[in-house]
Amino acid sequence: xxxxxxxDNWHPHxxxxxxxxxxxxxxLGMENNTRVDVLINNLEWRIPTTQAxxxxxxxxxxxxxxxxxxxxxxxxxLNLPNQRFLVKVAWEKLRIHHQM
Numbered sequence: 001x002x003x004x005x006x007x008d009n010w011h012p013h014x015x016x017x018x019x020x021x022x023x024x025x026x027x028l029g030m031e032n033n034t035r036v037d038v039l040i041n042n043l044e045w046r047i048p049t050t051q052a053x054x055x056x057x058x059x060x061x062x063x064x065x066x067x068x069x070x071x072x073x074x075x076x077x078l079n080l081p082n083q084r085f086l087v088k089v090a091w092e093k094l095r096i097h098h099q100m
Contacts (some may be wrong), residue, residue, distance in 0.1 A: 003036040010036055012061050020058075028054055 003010050006017040006025055013019040025032060028048075039045055045062055047055040 005030070005034040005036050005038060006032060008036070011058065012063065013058070016058065024054065 004015075007015050009015055017025065025034075030038075030048075038048055039059070045059055047059050
């Protein structure tokens with residue numbers, strides 16, 4: 001599974017596009033379809049060379065126990081006790097969100 005750097009909920013400030021905005025992505029010289037793995041080098045979190053100062057708050061906010069070493073890239077369905085994906089629940093959340 002590919003995790004979006006900007007649009008998926010992988011970070012304490014996620015989705016990053018909601019926290020930092022589209023202009024932030026543009027100013028960093030990044031694409032909208034960038035994946036989280038651009039922040040990993042040799043199984044360590046790293047700051048990309050593009051606009052390094054802008055990356056600092058993102059990297060610093062990653063919890064210290066969130067180390068990419070030896071961990072699988074997994075997707076979890078949030079707000080459910082057992083984190084199982086159910087189409088019925090997803091449809092309900094989308095329907096409610098659309099009505100807002």
